[in-house]
Amino acid sequence: MPLAQPGIFELLAPTPPGWGGNLLRGFINSIGIGMGAFAVGLLIGTGGAYGKLYGGAVLRDLLKVYTTLVRAVPELVLVLLIFFAVPDLINRLLETLGYGPVDVSGLVAGIVSLGLVQGAYATEVLRGAILAVPQGQIEAGRSFGMTPTTLMRRITLPAMLPFAIPGLANLWLVATKNTALLAVVGFNELTLETRQAAGATKAYFTFFMAAGVLYLLLTLISNVFIGRVEHWASRGRLPIAESR
Template sequence: MADPAPFINWSLLALSPPGWGSVLLSGLINSIQIAIGGYSLGLLLGVGGAFGKLYGGPILRDLLECYTTIVRAVPELVLILLLYYAGTDLINQFMGLAGLPAVDISGLAAGIFVIGVVQGAYSTEVLRGAIKAVPSGQIEAARAFGMSPVKVMTRITLPAMLPYAIPGLSNLWLIATKDTALLAVVGFSELTLVTRQAAGTTKAYLLFFCAAGVLYLALTLVSNVFISIIERRARRGLAEAA
């Protein structure tokens, strides 16, 4: 009597056809690219937003408060759909008013922009809290020595607030890696979308979604290693809490 067919066909994960392993890895690379780009953009927006909220004028503070409140209140999936479709449409409308031809925005650029806008709102609040945690005496001493505002920011404020900001920023990085999965709804070929395509084609849903989960877990574990290294370096010289 012949042995029954195996429950899981592991050959479907092979890197060469008919395996889908290379497709999954390509989707993972796309997810990492979007996560890095979106996180970097969000960090830039967060730095500007945090300093604007703390040291900007009343109009700027109100605008930034509206930005952070709206983005954090609306579900991220809704924001992604709104920014991806409405944002692209608005850009092309402005291009048309300027007499320029419509542009075809790549999925990678749109994904980075969408994730960056969402990350920027959260980064603003994380960095604002970290800046406020810096002892005011350090900033006052720097000003007393005649440092310019730019030098105070680059040499005192930013280095001193890093130990307070890194835990929150590391969580935002992990959130960014998972938020890339939401871009599957707009058709971008990141890990979740290609996993769904592979599972739908082969009907091996358990195999491919478990494989995707393992890849996301591996990305998180590797990220945690680098985050720990960065955090230890940022906290060097600080007294350990009792």
Template structure:
């Protein structure tokens, strides 16, 4: 019988699970899903926020419907919809056309859910930051004949980032913690890895405490990185 209480933290984190995984592997997978979903969500948020501000009324209404629906539905429900309901709908359509059934990959489903959620929240964060940009700056760029895409890249993004960064840093932390919800569909991220290891060894406190510690480390490191970025972006900016 292994004495887990006498093991070092590194040995504790590296204890193999029944399926051959590790707590650190679970953390790595969680960060992969969170990173991909966060970046894709930012891309969606950038264009959706700009469309909501400067697009046609029809496009702005579509973005409003998207952000309202996603922010109203709990992430857990979205995960169940994407992993169970969406494949069922797709397979019914495929069966109608005589095609073979498909299965949704758990990793892809996780990234998709994080992307959808992050995109909705990032849209509102970025839109608020864009509204803080003086209209004269955009009008000046347009008066010089600058292409809208160039204006967005050279004027809008650099000026809105300092205002958006605090909200975006919070969204990153939300993304890392939302990956824990993927455990409900059997996706082996950090939380499920800790639960499996705790169940196999009956050392619930040690493994769950270790998982919580890893989440804390991610949060502290993230705060340092975003704090550094905020200082860099605000360098030379005068505040009233």
């Protein structure tokens, strides 16, 4: 007599024989990698935006090659390249210099690979936001003798935030979803944990629907937080319809 299939609540239970704990662990890993990649991308994007706008000709050309290359190549190819090829190249170089190999953890490799992808897009988002700041405000700050650092902190950064937040918010959501690409390299994020649970129980619909719900919850919560940040950054500004 065939055994009865376990119910949905049994499959998604947080403790064995349920797989809910595995999914939650993978979900937490996905959030951590997404946050790390977004932070790395934001740092790269900030430097890249200022380099493209105010750097020398050589720096601008290098940044143009970086942003064009990253945006042209599929993210999965870049992840595989950075995840496997770059550590191998580093270890070969260290071996040539007489040093031992370096073991790069999956977490670090995942954050760096996705962060480099994020950085190319963040560069263009922040560059466009800086260009959207009225030039008269920047010239007024310079006329008061502000240093470039003070000018950025007191004028450019507050004025560019309302223009940058929508694009950065989209990049954050993309970063959380791109963590699924790390499943192909064996990192235990949500997608890989879901595949393993579904493969072991053959309950594909149940587990992939559960993963979809977790991603949806993350998006909804992120949208609430982003909306508050956008409202805070836009305080004191007239709506577009009223400013005309």
